[in-house]
Amino acid sequence: MPPTLRGMRTSSLTKVVASFALAATSLTSATLLSGASAQATTSCDPSLVAKSSSTINITFEESMPGGAVSGTGNHGVLVDLINQYNASQHKVHVTDSNDAGGYGATWTKYTADLANGGSGAPEVVQFDQFDSQEAVDTQSLIPVSSCIAADPAFQKDKKNLVQKALNAYVVSGTQAGMPFSVSTPVMYYNLQAFKKAKIAKAPTTMDQLIADEALLQRAGYRYGVAIKKDPWLTMAWLSVNDQAFVNNGNGHSSRATATTFNNSTTQQYWSKVQTIIRNGGLASSLTGSLTQAYANIFAIANDQAGITFDTTAALGSISSALPLFKNVTLGVAPLPTLSGKTTGSMLPAGNGLFIPKYGTAAQVSAAWDFIKFLTSKTSMASWASRTGYLPIRTDSQAAWKTALKKQISWYQVAFDQFSKGLNDNNTQGPVIPDYEQVLADFGPTLDALTQSPWPSASTELQHAQNTTTSDIQSYNSSLGY
């Protein structure tokens, strides 16, 4: 033994042991305390904000991308709105908590808060629309329907909202969250490419799209048409044909137990897409780096394709980048259909606002007040015109159109697709249990459909339907359904 240790006194030893014991006890206590459940509020009383004598502090957890600088990117625009809200009154103060990793990061952070019994959970949280069922399944939310029921002023204002956007957040008959950002898939095309290929107007049917692809390729556009392998397209095609992605009223009436997307409509669409890809079109990836996930858009910019499909949410970024690409004159049109007509309408997609139950009654009231501000006429006009999302209010349209000036024709296409036509469960967007898993299950099918040996659409879609149904049932059973 080294001399220093041999000479150590017993009392010192006792101190060392005692210190570790104390540290361990402190650590255990801290762990237990941090794991303690936060209180739960079960109802929503919107009048508490007005009654409060002091400022109510709340946190807003959101996933908008873009710079942290006020006014830059979608996040910057949101920060502007938060600042406006904080400056407009003194009863509520909102602190922004941005997750740069997107919806997935917000979800992970939120579920981590749930593991701590709700301690640290925000008072308002933003989730992907298609995660609504899972959000409800966490049993951690106060449905906004309880705030609406207790808010006569909002009940009057409700008629100004696009009802389909509101209905998209109805889960098992209850208004679970409030819509905030809405986007739809549209067809982007390059008018300069059309001119070179002698294409008179944007295709309205899938057969016209196939014909235009050949013309574009002949005009020197390597791919002609670029299509992103996105399950969202399947949802969109079902919606414009008034058909459901999942059963039980597309998940709105009661919990979905199976997917129902394999039918003659989707089979025909995917067969047409197969023809496009077999003829030399680009089937691009849904995920990955910027160049991977937007390879279809880059194909337009690089003169490799003249037509693609993508979200209107990309319009803001595309229009800012457009001056760099003199070879592109952008055109936006509705997605082509099988017959050129629609029996349903385009589903909304995007994100919504939810109220966790872990705040005090006053904080819940403040959360609802803030949500009303974000979805108000003025805020919505500002949000939509500066981001590329579509306004969820009809009374925001005038200001929205004025702000967008010449670009309004692009956005109007998307807004008309979404707001006109049928509003029923099939066109409000599906409510899918275990959405992320369903999305992951769908990927291999879309890859298989768009490459050799070119399996039949019915076989591949049936395989995806079986897998997704099995996963939905496994998810439901883990919750006791």
Next chain:
Amino acid sequence: MSARASLVPGGSVFRRRRDGWLGLALVLPALIIFAGFTYYPFFKNFQMGLFKAAPFPNLPSRYVGTAQFTTMLGSADFLDSVKSTVIYALITVPLGVIGGLVMAVLAHQKLRGIRIFRTIFSSSVVSSAAVAAVVFQVILSPQTGYLQALGIHLPDITSSPTWGLPAMALVSAWQFVGLAFIILTAGLQSLPDEIMEASRVDGATAWTRLWRITFPLLSPTIFFCGVVGVIFSLQSFGQIDIMIGTSGATYTHTNVLIYAIYRLLHVSQNTGLAACYSIALFVITLLVTLIQFRLLEKRVHYAH
């Protein structure tokens, strides 16, 4: 020494006891860290495997016994995952070790500027999985990659079931080759010069020296490198997550065990089944390492 003498302070029994407590106190910090971050999670895995977890942490789990282990062993996904893991390791380890060995032998020459080459050869070891993934994305992207710019048209590895796994293994091998190079260079530098000198005096050619002397003497290092390589390849995750992700047909072919665990945890929120997969990965790693020791160690020549 009498019994009485041993019980008084300074006596041997008392001292042994005191030293024992002191030893315990000194290892206690490390023990707490290991207990908290290694042993507890390890044993907790076995417990988690017995419960069907609700998808959210605030909801209760259900005891299902060994049902999830049985489900896993009978599932096609698990068997595919094991197959992918084995193929992945079979590509990564030989490529990494042979690449590292070739570079180590080349860099073992006494040439001017050799240190620069040594630095270049070992640089991949300091590149994170994210950096490696981005480097290869920039090279391989069928739309914007360097090879594309040079007129070499490659299939999109992110959606190619045929090329996805080999491409990911190539990225891992590139990362591992730097580590293999450092280990094997250290091994080469520790070889006794007198044996090499003697062989030169005896007229052995460079090839004979390499094949008959260097490789046998280096075999313990190569063996160590192989074991490290297998463990490294079984833990490869970042490049697959960045370059492939959880969607797409390629995913099903690059679903190595570690990635399957991640997917079960973060996509399916299925902690119970993820725990079963983790135990399976532990068992496979243990078995492969034991097999390596049993089969390959016999061919290793240790210098005495």
